Amino acid sequence: MTVADELESASDRSGPGPEVSVIMITYNAAGWTQRSLAAVGAAFSERNYELIILDNASTSLDRDELTRWAGPRATVVFSDTNLGFGPGCNRAVERARGRYLLFLNPDAVMEPRCGDLLVRFLEEDPRRGIVGGRITAPDGELDYGSCWGHQTVYSLACFASGLSTVLPRNRVANPEGLGSWQRDSVRQVGVITGCLMLMTRQLFEDLGGFDERFFMYGEDADLCWRAGQLGYRPSITPDARAVHAIGASSASVVAKQVLLFRGKATLITKRSAGLRLRIELGLLQTGVFLRAVLDRRFGVRRSRGWNGLWQQRAEWRRGW
Structure with missing residues (x-):
């Protein structure tokens, strides 16, 4: 990785090591990034933390502003190229000192004590391995x-048939969606998204970090799946809460x-x-084709960009 600049506080590095390393990968979305960073301090009233930010070659996020929002305790790294989410996280973790790693999206704003509660939840049962909030x-x-x-x-067959869209809150028709559960109780789940994800550094290293063949999206599902293969039970606690402006860094719905x-x-x-x-x-392609046809014929769910996605299928159907 080529890095244009790195700023870190020497005084903070010389003190006691942090319990938690908050990892954030930024890309544009200045307004939400500022809000997210401003909320980190209140999310930790019990635990000592450090903040490590890697900026993925943003085009509209000012470097000086990002450094100022991060504060003097943070490590801020500016990459000359967009590494993607998983590879960027792996590079940021190389600079981390905490026992716990909290992956936080720049468009996610933690509520007070959110970080403390996630750590406590994992400590209550370390076999959870990876935890998230509401x-x-x-x-x-x-x-x-x-x-x-x-x-x-089976879930891909539900997608291909359109059932997962027609009955999105039905656990049989849309098994990936987890039914109508309001995320208001402790529950083991298959996948916790990288928007707000806590785990120990040891487990992250045991798993080999994020698989870098994933540029963006899917790397969190893969990480949770591999943790499950080792016997861990990724779980959600409703006590730790955050607000997420979904897709704030995306250029368009189709993109x-x-x-x-x-x-x-x-x-x-x-x-x-x-x-x-x-x-x-x-099955994956059939599901997209079906929704694209409905888009063109009836204007169904046009905001999801299914028609554009089908037209660009050559770009995604073989993966990264």
Whole structure:
């Protein structure tokens, strides 16, 4: 990685080591980044923390402003190229000193004591391995996408048939969506998104960090899946809360969808082979095609950009 500049506080480095390293990968979205950084201090009243920021070659986020918002205790690294989310996190973790790693999106604002409560939740049962909290959108609506069930042949079949869209809160029709559960109770889940994700550094290292074949989207699902293979039980606590402005850094709906489906396709190509691989990729493409047809015919769910996603299928169907 080429790095244009790195700033860190020498006095902070000489003191006692932090318990928690907060890892943030920034890319544009200046307004939400400022809000997210301003809330970090109040999220930790019990635990000593450090803040490590890697900026992925932002084009509209001023370096001096980012450094000022981060504060003198932070390490701020500016990359000359956009490394992607997973690779950027891996580079940032190399500078981390905490026992715990908290991955925080720059468009996610933690509520007071959120960080403390996540650490406490993991310490109550270390076999959880990876933990997250209850996430809402800026308008107060629940962000159902803050955690998911694993992507499977069955869930892809539900997507291909359109059932997961017609019945999004039905656990049988949309198993990845986890039903109508309001994220208001402690529960083991398949996937905790990288928007707000806490784990020990030891587990992160045991897993080899994020798989860098994922540029963006899917790397958190893959990490949680690999943790599950080791016997860990990723879980959600409703006590730790944050607000998430979903997709604040995305240039457009279709651009975000292309990245998201590249991640989905990569999960398939990584785990499957032969006939199963062809079936799963076929189901994924069928689901997009169906929604694109409905877009063109009836204008259904046009805001999701299905028609544009289908037209750009060559860019995502084989993954990263």
